[in-house]
Amino acid sequence: MTGEGLMLQDNAASPGDEWVTPASAPTADEALYLELDGWEGPLDLLLDLARRQKVDLRQISILALVDQYLGYIERAEALRLELAADYLVMAAWLAYLKSALLLPREEQEDPSPEELALRLQLRLQRLGAMRDAAARLMARDRLGRDVFVRAAPEGLRIDRKLKWTCDWFSLVQAYGQVKARTAPAIHMVRERPVMTLESALERVSSMLGVTLDWMRLEEFLPPHAEPRLRRSALASSFVAALELARLGKAELAHDDAFGPLRLRRVRA
Amino acid sequence: MSERPDELARAIEATLFATEAPLTLAVLAAHLGDADPAQVRAALAGLAGHYSGRGIEIVERGGRWHFQTAADCAHLLRREREQVRRLSRAATEVLAIVAYHEPVSRAEIESIRGVQTSGGTLDVLMEAGWVRVAGRREVPGRPVIYATTPEFLQHFGLESRRDLPGIDDLRAAGLLDPVDEAYEAMALQQPEVADEEE
Amino acid sequence: MSERPDELARAIEATLFATEAPLTLAVLAAHLGDADPAQVRAALAGLAGHYSGRGIEIVERGGRWHFQTAADCAHLLRREREQVRRLSRAATEVLAIVAYHEPVSRAEIESIRGVQTSGGTLDVLMEAGWVRVAGRREVPGRPVIYATTPEFLQHFGLESRRDLPGIDDLRAAGLLDPVDEAYEAMALQQPEVADEEE
Numbered sequence: 159m160t161g162e163g164l165m166l167q168d169n170a171a172s173p174g175d176e177w178v179t180p181a182s183a184p185t186a187d188e189a190l191y192l193e194l195d196g197w198e199g200p201l202d203l204l205l206d207l208a209r210r211q212k213v214d215l216r217q218i219s220i221l222a223l224v225d226q227y228l229g230y231i232e233r234a235e236a237l238r239l240e241l242a243a244d245y246l247v248m249a250a251w252l253a254y255l256k257s258a259l260l261l262p263r264e265e266q267e268d269p270s271p272e273e274l275a276l277r278l279q280l281r282l283q284r285l286g287a288m289r290d291a292a293a294r295l296m297a298r299d300r301l302g303r304d305v306f307v308r309a310a311p312e313g314l315r316i317d318r319k320l321k322w323t324c325d326w327f328s329l330v331q332a333y334g335q336v337k338a339r340t341a342p343a344i345h346m347v348r349e350r351p352v353m354t355l356e357s358a359l360e361r362v363s364s365m366l367g368v369t370l371d372w373m374r375l376e377e378f379l380p381p382h383a384e385p386r387l388r389r390s391a392l393a394s395s396f397v398a399a400l401e402l403a404r405l406g407k408a409e410l411a412h413d414d415a416f417g418p419l420r421l422r423r424v425r426a
Numbered sequence: 427m428s429e430r431p432d433e434l435a436r437a438i439e440a441t442l443f444a445t446e447a448p449l450t451l452a453v454l455a456a457h458l459g460d461a462d463p464a465q466v467r468a469a470l471a472g473l474a475g476h477y478s479g480r481g482i483e484i485v486e487r488g489g490r491w492h493f494q495t496a497a498d499c500a501h502l503l504r505r506e507r508e509q510v511r512r513l514s515r516a517a518t519e520v521l522a523i524v525a526y527h528e529p530v531s532r533a534e535i536e537s538i539r540g541v542q543t544s545g546g547t548l549d550v551l552m553e554a555g556w557v558r559v560a561g562r563r564e565v566p567g568r569p570v571i572y573a574t575t576p577e578f579l580q581h582f583g584l585e586s587r588r589d590l591p592g593i594d595d596l597r598a599a600g601l602l603d604p605v606d607e608a609y610e611a612m613a614l615q616q617p618e619v620a621d622e623e624e
Numbered sequence: 625m626s627e628r629p630d631e632l633a634r635a636i637e638a639t640l641f642a643t644e645a646p647l648t649l650a651v652l653a654a655h656l657g658d659a660d661p662a663q664v665r666a667a668l669a670g671l672a673g674h675y676s677g678r679g680i681e682i683v684e685r686g687g688r689w690h691f692q693t694a695a696d697c698a699h700l701l702r703r704e705r706e707q708v709r710r711l712s713r714a715a716t717e718v719l720a721i722v723a724y725h726e727p728v729s730r731a732e733i734e735s736i737r738g739v740q741t742s743g744g745t746l747d748v749l750m751e752a753g754w755v756r757v758a759g760r761r762e763v764p765g766r767p768v769i770y771a772t773t774p775e776f777l778q779h780f781g782l783e784s785r786r787d788l789p790g791i792d793d794l795r796a797a798g799l800l801d802p803v804d805e806a807y808e809a810m811a812l813q814q815p816e817v818a819d820e821e822e
Binding site for chain 2: 300302305312313
């Protein structure tokens with residue numbers, strides 16, 4: 159009963175006549191319409207039956223509708239048509255509703271059968287409204303059927319284009335740096351006052367010979383040297399001290415990190 | 427619209443003519459080199475007026491503008507038309523329910539139709555580009571809710587959902603309200619209404 | 625063309641708009657239900673006149689009629705959005721070398737720079753419109769040689785290449801002194817280190 163979701167490909171119907179419900183087909187013999195596949199469920203069938211009362215849905219007789227529906231189902235069963243369960247459930251419920259509506263008033267349950275009938279009517283109105291709305295929607299001027307857009311539009315495009323920029327100074331500076339980088343460079347070493355390792359070795363070992371006491375490394379440096387010679391002398395004297403220690407001619411003492419380095423002669 | 431359109435109108439004509447998809451006012455204005463949207467809107471209105479009654483028209487659908495052929499010229503064009511999607515009856519009804527009730531959950535669709543809706547039906551509508559998932563309803567179970575798309579409005583020639591056929595009447599008649607609400611409203615207004623049935 | 629086109633003109637508009645390819649007069653007339661070709665021709669002439677000066681036009685090309693965007697609106701279909709990008713260091717160097725040494729081959733550029741130059745660098749300079757291929761050098765291998773363009777001079781505000789500062793100017797500006805540069809760089813990194821020692 160749910161032939162849903164299928165896209166019908168045939169092109170036979172005219173605009174706005176997208177489908178033909180069994181009950182709305184123009185023939186008088188209801189027996190021909192016992193093909194229930196045409197309805198989208200029992201509510202849909204009820205709606206079709208209600209429409210056949212040819213009155214406003216707000217004024218339909220629920221009792222008459224119930225009789226029509228039950229009659230329908232009976233005939234379908236007599237013809238041994240297979241009925242989906244939800245149609246039978248609806249039939250049972252409608253039979254109950256009918257009996258409740260006809261029963262004497264005293265022992266009415268809640269909700270009352272009148273309420274149930276009214277609710278059914280409201281539902282039918284809503285479904286009817288949507289069915290009409292669908293038909294009117296389908297009958298509109300539809301794109302690709304009634305109105306057309308261009309078959310092969312050129313389309314709009316936005317191309318991103320890079321715009322390069324550079325300034326005069328960057329250009330000139332770049333050239334300067336290329337030239338600077340690749341120009342044959344002449345390296346000149348400036349003359350600097352230095353104390354060579356040889357002279358430091360000589361100086362330290364000769365001064366060590368004078369005493370057996372510990373002496374600080376700085377005491378071995380030339381006393382009035384200019385700063386740059388003094389730095390060189392410090393480095394050379396330090397290496398000389400290490401060398402003398404390695405040769406076993408001196409011993410070094412260094413009490414704490416970054417503290418003064420002391421050395422003295424090893425007794426022969 | 428005079429016989430000699432101004433430069434903005436000409437640019438809009440050319441752009442709408444060439445575009446592959448309908449353009450919103452904002453996109454159109456941006457494409458025209460950041461034109462003033464108010465001016466573009468005015469020019470569009472002028473152009474729509476100029477083309478009204480011609481063989482091609484400039485129309486607004488869901489906030490997007492495009493050129494299309496006049497509906498009454500359809501018979502000429504039908505032979506070369508593309509195949510328009512034909513919907514099953516179920517799909518058509520579901521589409522109408524989504525359009526008139528949006529946003530709407532599947533349970534709400536089913537309660538109106540009185541029948542289960544197969545997932546395939548909504549899939550077909552979404553594949554056609556007419557229905558989209560519009561989020562979830564913040565109630566227990568957080569059901570997915572559905573709504574229509576701008577393509578839906580384009581396809582059915584609607585400027586906006588307010589143009590849905592008969593929507594004002596349906597709303598006024600309460601036919602877009604759930605049965606429960608409608609029943610309670612009726613019960614409050616005329617307590618005896620149920621008795622009239624007999 | 626009046627404001628209210630007749631039915632034939634409307635039909636022609638719709639057909640020409642929706643067609644995939646331009647139509648000959650004969651095909652168009654047949655399509656319009658075997659209309660009189662003479663009337664169709666007259667209506668086409670009227671329509672061409674109506675659209676003349678608008679953003680879209682009806683034109684005949686090689687016996688076939690179609691709608692098209694007005695030529696002076698064509699730029700709207702393909703807009704360019706410029707993105708400004710600074711030239712990379714390598715590209716600036718290559719550009720400077722081309723400017724100072726033109727015409728110059730890629731091998732010469734590399735030998736002046738002292739590093740390999742990727743082909744992409746020259747492509748960028750040509751894309752920027754500042755460098756062009758100026759022929760081939762008549763030496764073995766016939767290498768391509770490059771030179772600057774008038775746009776180059778314009779961009780950098782130069783009347784001619786002779787306005788580029790000479791080597792002497794560069795030297796005077798301190799741009800050519802590798803020793804100084806190296807010394808300064810060192811001095812900047814460790815300024816007082818020697819004095820702290822004492």
